[in-house]
Amino acid sequence: MTNIMNLRRNVTTAVALTTLTTILAATTGCQTSLNGQTLPSPYYLQDDVQYFPAGPEFKLPREAAALRAARAEEKLNQQ
Template sequence: MALLASLAATGCQVDVAGQTLPSAYWHQDDVQYFAPGPEMKVQREATAQQQYRSEMEAQNARREAGTRLQ
């Protein structure tokens, strides 16, 4: 019975826990290529934070320079 079930399941592509397990015909499938993305996934967010930080430092420097003059 187990032998019959294993023979019937041979060659089937299965999706288990989010993974697609290959079938017996994997060598005939088209190769999928995913181009590499940017190294840092949140580059725009990091750039915005860096700009904000530099603006705050510039404002603080102007504020400190103004208090020194008075």
């Protein structure tokens, strides 16, 4: 008799957790990334907009300048 009661309690708990999880998932906005594209949540009209200005196209100007200087110094040392 206790096995049947335990089984019934486990089934009831599982159904309640599944129902709660489904309700939470349905009412929560989500943002997904699909094929490199970020798709908005259902609340995208209320979200604040983030703006990131474009940076320099070449990301390593100091390293390039250091390499040019090193090559020039190497040429001077070879002569």
